Amino acid sequence: MLTIDRATYDAIVAHAKRDHPDEACGIVAGPEGSDRPERLVEMVNAAGSPTFYEFDSTELLELYKEMWDRDEEPVVVYHSHTATEAYPSRTDIGLASEPGAHYVLVSTREHGNNEGPVEFRSYRIVDGEVTEEEVTVVDGLSTSN
Structure with a gap:
């Protein structure tokens, strides 16, 4: 199950709509081993595409260096789908290289960048196996373990 605070949830949805x-993409880092998504990092979609996302390799390397320095890990890896449901494509599954991460997909197909609900779903992707998980949105995350 993914537990995420309302501010981070809203920021991911806003990024997807914007x-x-x-497609929008990004990472939410958290303390190593905590499973707490705490620090949202919006990334540039280097592909600049409505049907595909790709992290900029230089930007991604810098983020990983920063996470290592801060004893963080990617807790959530997110991106949006603009014309299809919020379910990982074969390409998404092939790119999933963080077995401990929650893979969040936001579909903006219904309302685009206008007001209106989005489809927000989370998955675990390990060795090509996709498992959907429940998403719980809370007012704030507890900082105790």
């Missing part, structure tokens, strides 16, 4: 019709 970048529509291109």
Whole structure:
């Protein structure tokens, strides 16, 4: 199950709507081993595409260096789908290289960058196996373990 605070949830949805019709992407880092998504990092979709996302390799390397320095890990890896449901594509599954991460997909297909609900779903992707998980949105995350 993914537990995420309302501010981070809203920021991911806002990023997806803002970048529509291109796919948005980013990472939410958290303390190593905590499973707490605490620090949202919006990334640039280097592909600049409505049907595909790609992290900029230089930007991603810098983020990983920063996470290592801060004893963080990627807790959530997110991106948006602009014309299809919030379910990982074959490409998404192939790119999933963080077995401990929650893979969040936001579909903006219904309302685009206008007001209105989005589809927000989370998955675990390990060795090509996709398992959907429940998402719980809370007012704030507890900082105790």
